[in-house]
Amino acid sequence: MEKAYQPKEVEDRLYEKWEKDGSFTGQIDQNKPAYSIVIPPPNVTGVLTMGHVLNNTIQDILARRARQNGCATLWLPGTDHAGIATQTKVEQQLRQAGKSKHDLGRERFIEHAKEWRDKHGGIILKQLRKLGCSCDWDRTVHTLDQDYSDAVLEAFVRLFKNGYVYRGKRMVNWCPVSLTALSDEEVMMKPQNGKLYKIRYELVDSPGEFLEVSTTRPETIMGDVALAIHPDDERWPALQGRKVRRPLQPAEIPIIADEAVEKDFGTGMLKITPAHDPLDFEIGQRHNLETIDVLNADGTLNEFAGAEFAGMDRFDARKATVEKLREQGDLIDEEDHANNVGFSERADVPIEPRLSEQWFLRYPRVEEAKRAVSEGFIRYFPERWSKTYLHWLDNIQDWCISRQLWWGHRIPVWYRKGAPRNDPQNWHVSVNGPDDPENWEQDEDVLDTWASSWLWPLATMGWPDQDSMQKQGLEFFYPTSALVTGPDIIFFWVARMIMAGLEFKGDPVDPKTTLTDDQIKQRIPFRDVYFTGIIRDSKGRKMSKSLGNSPDPLDLIEKYGADGLRHGIMSIAPKGQDIRFSEERIEQGRNFCNKLWNVSRFRQMADEHTQESTQEEIINRINPAQLSQDDHAILLRLIQTLDEVDKLYQQYEFNSVLHSIYRFFWNDLCDWYVENSKPRMRGGEDKHTCLAVQDLCLRQVLLLLHPVTPFITEELWQVLGFSGGQSIQWTSPDKGSTISSALTNAGITLDPSALDEMLSIRELVTSMRALKADRNLANNKQVEFSFLAEDAKAEILTKHQSSILSSVGAAELKRVSAAPSGMPALVTSFGSVYLDLSSGVDVAAEKNRLSKELASLQKVISSIENKLGNSAFTDKAPAQVVEGARRQLAENQAKIKETEEALKALS
């Protein structure tokens, strides 16, 4: 074995073998419990980020643990077509070649985009393999696959037939760069420092008299169709029904009253521009006002804005209109104003509220979706996200699902040629289109990407085709066991998947009928949802391409190994908290693997029984008569750890899992047990027993760690001969109780007091080492100790003598009957320990040290005495606590006494 673990020599080889052996294949097996996960499909042209590493490592841990536990396990991978993002990239690339999508036309553009996707796509799936992800790659799905596309259209058609889908002219969020409508969820509000302009409008019937109105968007004044005041506003008793002159594109517009106007904001007067503001649109509807749209789709002004501004970009036009108003004397005031502006998530430009014909979805099964989570049929980890989810459902708005793009699922609606489109009589809605296509033209728009990915758990398993569902095991694997994703897509994806599952899984249910609890349980797409945190850089900023603060996971794998990366990221991922990334953590993950490697190497150097070491065989190698207290203690700790880790895994407490394993493996097993086994292995009679105990521990540690660090654990599993010719993937760690009973059956009963004993011996060793270190004595300098203790304690010390000596670096630890004078002393729970220094002792320094010790003991004692002197405490506190305090008092008093004696002995 190499001196240090070399991941590169192991990872690719093992991954290839696993894949070849079909380890990742999700076999339907009615004799086993099913365990399934569908991957949150990454953008097909995306590359692996740290977020993916976290997310997919967790999924892999769950999948591998399920396989170990004997489940029929499916982790289903795939990608989504990422409508806007991909189309934008392809268009960009065309533009560089001096072309636009219109030059190609729809068909050829899509062909082109597919080529582009196939060339640049799928990288991320290869990267996931590097990370060790155990996906069933034969079942990789893409949202634009034929079957998947059919499912998406089928869902649309069914929703349409049930009256959930409708077409309408409405105010939507328009992205002037991507030239498409967006859903509310795709709009991000950003605080902006803008200006609030006060503009005057002249009263038509009273020239020279003006009303003042505040606005942040003077470039839309040409679209004003009214001014509005609040009906109860007493400042303007007689304005209603009168008219003002619009200062740009002059026209007479009425003054109206509407409750939506805030009396206390600005001047209390609102200009109404129904084409460019959602609230104004509503008011316009109420008062039957006309709509003047002064903007083009790309955010430039159109001819209704007047020749002077037509063609100008909206932000240039803002400046120009302000100038014009200033010249006319209509600009009264201009002040700084902070407000929130909606930005397009993808293009990162302010969206325009825009009136347009779009397809909308009224969500199905909203009430059942709430019940699914509030009743715990679906469990959220951490639980608190359920509140966010429920709040959204309580305030749910219809979903604008049409996008003015070409890249995506084209809406399966055809209009009769030459007939008015707004009359549903002239519509044909079906998956395959009309039988006489020559008389119809299809809707130009495609569906929002999320309107395809919301079917992910269903459509990846063959829905809606009966044969495919049968073959792909929908009934077996659905509901999936767990979903691992970020809380940022609760609305985009999680909530929608739940509603889709409730609506589409199983036999259709009349929209008016509410689902029963049993139906809900069968239809939900997943049982547990684990929400990861967001990975931030060391300064707490979100990782992003533009900041360049996101490391390339592939570089990290190259440097630290996939296991190192996985271990590192998992150890810093508290449940649901954001994660502060730093490369040092990954380094620690690598170090952990190396430690595992080396303790195995140490074990192998002993060169015995490293073939065919099954659990039974290992236990048989133990000679019960030779078991030391240390053996008892480490086995007890092993059992504790097995139970603890199992519980933590079930709660998705991954960082605690690793912490627990770390403590057992590194602190207890390596630092203490293996160190203390060295003298025994020098040829003591109990060498074989000691090695067997090591094997037992190591074997379980590998099993516990395998989901997290699959490569190194598989490698060592083989090297140490635990395999019996089989991969580690199919063996689960034991429960504490099974190890216990296996030991009992072999005639081994563990002594429960061994644990405490080991801990106090370790404490003693620590103090003795510190006493040496204080005097600048090197660890390996063999010194002599003596101790003064009562018989019972002395017996224990004698029992542990050899490991104390080797751990501390001492030649002798002899019992004395009186305090030796002039020696540095240590008061411990075992009695007083004296360090024999051949050279002179700095008496003053020793006295100082002991006095400090005494003072701190006295402080502790007085606090306990206070407590015990308080009758309220002794009366009300549980007897156990009071008893603990008494015992503690006695112990500390004894220590004081000994310390005083030690002080005396110094002089």
Added chain:
RNA sequence: GGACGGCUAGCUCAGUUGGUUAGAGCGACUGGUUUACACCCAGUAGGUCACAGGUUCGAGUCCUGUGCCGUCCACCA
């Protein structure tokens, strides 16, 4: 404006249902080639648990309020 989360050692974080003297890793410092590992071992220093009240025999932990940081929702032109 509303909701949620965070504030514990220089840094990153643990800290179960309130109960001994608040822990770990990293970093710092000191010492170290003992039959694995310097990607290691041993040890030391370092904390008014954000702040203010309250409940309690007892509060990092429970309650109320405040501050700061972060996230989400809403969107007064």
